[in-house]
Amino acid sequence: MKASLLALLGGASAALAQVRGFNYASQGQDYNGFASQFKTAAALAGADDFTSARLYTMIQDGTTDTVIDAIQAAIDTKTTLLLGLWASSPQDTFNNELTALKSAIQQYGSAFADLVVGISVGSEDLYRISPIGIAQGSGVGQTPDVLVDYIGQVRDIIKGTALASKPVGHVDTWNVFTNSSNAEVISNCDFLGLDEYPYYQTADDNPIGNAGDLFFEAYDKVANVAGGRPIWVTESGWPTSGPVSGEAVASVDNAETYWQDVACELEHRGIDFWWYILADAGATPSFGVSNNGVPLYNLACNATSGHTSNSTSSTSTTSSAAANSSSTATASGSQTSSTLNGTATSAIGGSGSSGTATAAGSAITSTVVATASAGSTASASGTGFSFATGGSSGGSSAGESGTATSTGANAVYTGAASKVEGSIAGLVIVAGVAAFAL
Structure with missing residues (x-):
């Protein structure tokens, strides 16, 4: 009986399969670097099926508009992709992102398109021009009207191609998604990518014991303005080392607690997410979950782990x-x-x-x-x-x-x-x- 039921449900599992993975920077990376990291993530002890990669740009580091080597590495390692086009730039620079996107479609065809789960136009561009982002010296951002225009340009590029059916969205922080001045960006998206770090929420009560609550409170606030659009968690994590941030203490134990409370709960809820980050040795603070392919803490979800939300968004x-x-x-x-x-x-x-x-x-x-x-x-x-x-x-x-x-x-x-x-x-x-x- 059980076998027959599982066989029945098997046809739906592929369509409903959850996407889990890590973020991957482009700086200093080539094909070998991307392929090695993708293989490491897929085999990481305790992390089940982390076989997706979120990218920030379509352009290979050190080139003007050459397709990023991560595409070929993903094809060779069967890694799914959340594509990214860097949008905090003027039109002539963004044109290079569009050129690389068109080249990837022409060069790799369905082998590439079959791995794409979505396309993000921009990453935290609205945050960087917000009062908080400016105060933090976050760098150049982008205005809502330009982001909407860029999203439209991407839709035009993929129209009639192997990527035509892929969702197009934007990645940003919860507080800018809930700002009504950015509503037009949301209305032009198929999905919202949420970057959320309670570690950095120094204006809130943010010790590790409250971090899970802060995360899901932010998630629910974005859900309230998303208009039914899927919310993918595109960045989150807790550092294993680094300075104290408000009441948040960076440590291996706290990073493991946050993984259990947030990553495992996202897995339990079936929400697509890309963790930050697979490895970042030498960074301060350091959010990496592994070193030389060895997990820094237990990545297996405990039977009793995960966050219990008080939200009315789900009831069991x-x-x-x-x-x-x-x-x-x-x-x-x-x-x-x-x-x-x-x-x-x-x-x-x-x-x-x-x-x-x-x-x-x-x-x-x-x-x-x-x-x-x-x-x-x-x-x-x-x-x-x-x-x-x-x-x-x-x-x-x-x-x-x-x-x-x-x-x-x-x-x-x-x-x-x-x-x-x-x-x-x-x-x-x-x-x-x-x-x-x-």
Whole structure:
């Protein structure tokens, strides 16, 4: 039974697969450097499937408009790419970025396009012209009107090419996304790339114990102005060494705590993210998670790790029942940028008990699980994908029975004979079978 369900869900996994990776600077890098780093990231102990690279520019270091060597390295190592075009520059310089983008499309075709998850026009350009950025001496930025124009130029470049369907967006900090003067940039984006570092939030209560809360508070504030657009976390991290920043202390232990509270929670929620950074030996502060390919701290997500948000953006309820009892659990929520999108329900009943779980949701990727032994009943409905199972398999005793119903635009029903019908268009799951685990 479990094998058949996993086979069913396998078709959706590729489309819904989470993207995880690191940021990669261009300065001083060539093909060998990029390829070596991509291989190191993919094999990093504890970091599961960190096989994506976020780039800041399309131009190879030391050239005017030659395609960055990271493209060929990504093709050879099967590394997915969040492309970047440096936008804090006048039009004649930005033209070089456009030239390199066109050259990459012509030179590499579908081998390149198939790896691209998105295209970011600019990186923290609005932050650098904000009062905070100016006070920090952050350098040259860009105005909202020019960014909107540059985004339009990129859309024109990729129109009719292998990159035509790729989302185009912008990367910046939470406080400029929530500034209404930048709303036009948001309205011209397919996604928002969020750079968020509680370590630097010295105006807030920012010790490591509060860092997770600060991060997800910022994420939720951006979600409130995103208009339903996906929010990708394009930079975050905590330094292993460096100066004290407000109440934030740089240390290996604190970097590991932040990884567990933020990176593992992003992984748990299914939010795409690119961590800062794989390695940066000698930098101050130093955010690198590895040295010579060896993790500086535990990168495996603990079973109890991750941040528990108080936000109403997602709700999950679980109810467990002992033998000879009944259980019912319901929950609802609406989280637009997570695999937990809509409704999450779980009901568990022991042998000889009755378990009932019901769920309804209109979101595309919701997850509902009900597990019961004897006399199980499970039902699900949704405008996305609804799935229900029931029967005497998956560890139930002989003679036990179960029922399952499923309704919705794309409904799947599994009865006692483990028959599966329907198609996957989203992800709402209800399981009425004992010992089944996703």
